[in-house]
Amino acid sequence: MKPGLILRWVIVTLALALPLVAQGDHGPQGGDPGHAAGGHAAHEVRSTLEMENDEFFIPQFSHLQPHPVIEPQISPDPFVNSWVAFFDVNLYQVFVVAGMAVLFLMVAGSFGGGGGASWLVRVFRGWCHWIRDEVVYNVMGEEEGAKWAPFFLYLFFFIAFMNLVGLVPGSVTATATMFVTGALAVVIFLTMVVGGMIQQGPIDFWKNLLPHGLPVALIPLMALVEVVGLLVKPFALMVRLFANMLAGHLLIYSFIGLIFVFAKMFDLSAVSWLTAVPVVGMAVFINIIEALVVLLQAYIFTYLSALFVQQSLHPEH
């Protein structure tokens, strides 16, 4: 790898740790704009050496939780109630959808014109073709896949862009919260059940969950197993994406936090400055791995949901 590239990764990783450096005067609710001013007055500014280990690890992890931008107000008085809730996670989802709209309008427009597209548009055209051919057509076949390809293309790029935006320092990873991935998994679950009921008929879908020619005594047990299996598939999709995104960020945050642990352990002597070097190196390594994982997880989510939808549309048995 070129030295310039490595330098850029180091800078990005260190910038990811900026919330940690700045958290001394924020308090545990550092990401919350509504409380930041109050927190500033209440918490006295202390140096890292005076803090407990918990105090610089836990607030950092709290950046992974969604913080409300507009808080819902629920009270007995119905006139005060506002059910509008807007979290910073939603903000980044809106960013991603807006960016996708701009980018893919360009990509979709280039299909009519032919030739003369910029390199960015050409990359995304190839990428769309790859997802369509390798994921959707591979699982569903060309005839049916053509109907489903737009849905899975949207799913892939939505997840991939949310993951990628999370690597930008100072941003929020929408997919690192269970609520966002849970909503995606609910969409997949409804697609499986409703799509299967439309394709096979509302009664036949539930009948076809069971293998044909099953002994009568086994039917209640197998029905339970199959229904649990139906529920576990989207649940596993949810946890896989959420936990992968969370784990990568936790690792980077933890490695950066080690700098401060060593600083405390060696009392800011020369040794503590030296220990920062391998720690930052490992954080950069994890960050590079993470850049691979964000795309891999989007691919896996798309592939597995295509597989599950296909299975519930056309049962094998």
Added chain:
Amino acid sequence: MLSLIQETVANSGPGIGAGIAAGLSAVGAGLGIGQIGNAAGNGIARQPEAVDKIRATGIIFAALIEGVALFGLVVGLLLALK
């Protein structure tokens, strides 16, 4: 020695449970992904022309195992941040 371990476990709170959960799930994932790597390596050595298909399938299976391993990680996080 045993009493020392018992004392440590009793004094350490939920943190040690979280550590054990994360560690054991990593052991399980390591065993599973090792099996996949073994089979995929064998398959590619026998049929180098099938490398693309084997790689794609291997990634999918690894993701399935990793998902289960991450359940352990999430449980550990729930324990540690309780």
